[in-house]
Amino acid sequence: MLCHNITVKGACGQCVSCRSWQGNEHPDLLRLRLVAGASSIGVQEVRDFIAAIAQTPFTARERIAVIEDLSYLTKAGFNALLKTLEEPSSASVIFLVAEVVETLLPTVRSRLQHCAFTPVSSSLIMKALQESGLDRSRSTELASLSNGLPGLALRWRSQPADLKAYEAAGQQFFDLFEGSLKTRFSFTEDIAKNDDLSLADWHGILSHWQLLLRDLLLLSIGEPGLISHTFLRSRLDEVAKTLQARDWLARYQMLEWLGWALDRNANRRLALNNFFITL
Numbered sequence: 311m312l313c314h315n316i317t318v319k320g321a322c323g324q325c326v327s328c329r330s331w332q333g334n335e336h337p338d339l340l341r342l343r344l345v346a347g348a349s350s351i352g353v354q355e356v357r358d359f360i361a362a363i364a365q366t367p368f369t370a371r372e373r374i375a376v377i378e379d380l381s382y383l384t385k386a387g388f389n390a391l392l393k394t395l396e397e398p399s400s401a402s403v404i405f406l407v408a409e410v411v412e413t414l415l416p417t418v419r420s421r422l423q424h425c426a427f428t429p430v431s432s433s434l435i436m437k438a439l440q441e442s443g444l445d446r447s448r449s450t451e452l453a454s455l456s457n458g459l460p461g462l463a464l465r466w467r468s469q470p471a472d473l474k475a476y477e478a479a480g481q482q483f484f485d486l487f488e489g490s491l492k493t494r495f496s497f498t499e500d501i502a503k504n505d506d507l508s509l510a511d512w513h514g515i516l517s518h519w520q521l522l523l524r525d526l527l528l529l530s531i532g533e534p535g536l537i538s539h540t541f542l543r544s545r546l547d548e549v550a551k552t553l554q555a556r557d558w559l560a561r562y563q564m565l566e567w568l569g570w571a572l573d574r575n576a577n578r579r580l581a582l583n584n585f586f587i588t589l
């Protein structure tokens with residue numbers, strides 16, 4: 311949309327606009343996202359953003375505005391946005407990104423064109439990783455672990471420390487599963503004390519656990535070829551044997567409930583402990 315020589319094949323990658331986009335400094339590409347350390351995006355930030363959208367584009371035909379995660383907008387922030395969604399300026403295109411569309415107010419949803427992004431196939435992600443110089447077996451492993459999220463796979467590729475942390479978190483989940491209620495509750499105390507954890511961080515933890523429970527479910531029904539955490543295979547095998555498929559499914563559903571409860575501002579400590587009691 312910003313390219314000066316756009317064709318059916320997409321952006322040219324050569325023009326001034328494409329180059330400044332690649333350098334992450336395009337003056338007509340505006341992003342509204344959570345400031346590090348903040349837990350929400352407030353009304354003043356939204357107002358400043360709206361004022362920036364309304365300005366005449368510098369080099370592109372339109373200003374492109376991206377709100378990276380709608381779920382962080384405060385209620386007042388949302389209301390400030392509504393008028394702009396009703397009467398957007400003709401020289402702008404606004405993208406609203408949300409993980410779960412159901413969390414948006416119906417008044418917002420009715421003003422949007424819904425565009426669903428499905429997970430990218432692991433063979434495509436694997437190809438990209440191999441093209442970046444990673445060997446075949448490591449590419450396969452990272453592609454299956456990323457579960458259709460190419461950005462995540464590439465980040466793990468470039469920042470091995472992030473991958474290490476992810477792997478350690480996987481092991482920690484098994485320790486919690488095998489641990490006593492006391493161990494689990496003290497995990498809750500530690501995590502609930504951490505004020506730096508945003509709702510997105512919580513969801514990151516939950517979706518990791520969900521993938522592990524999914525792997526356990528898959529192993530319990532005899533589908534080892536579909537699991538994501540191949541590097542944890544021996545521990546997964548061991549743990550999967552301890553319960554029946556329907557019990558894994560029940561835990562998976564309980565975890566979905568936990569995510570749902572957190573989105574609705576439930577007390578995080580209580581909600582997490584409730585999950586741990588049934589784990």
Ligand SMILES: [Zn+2]
Nearest residue numbers: 313322325328
């Ligand atoms: Zn271009």
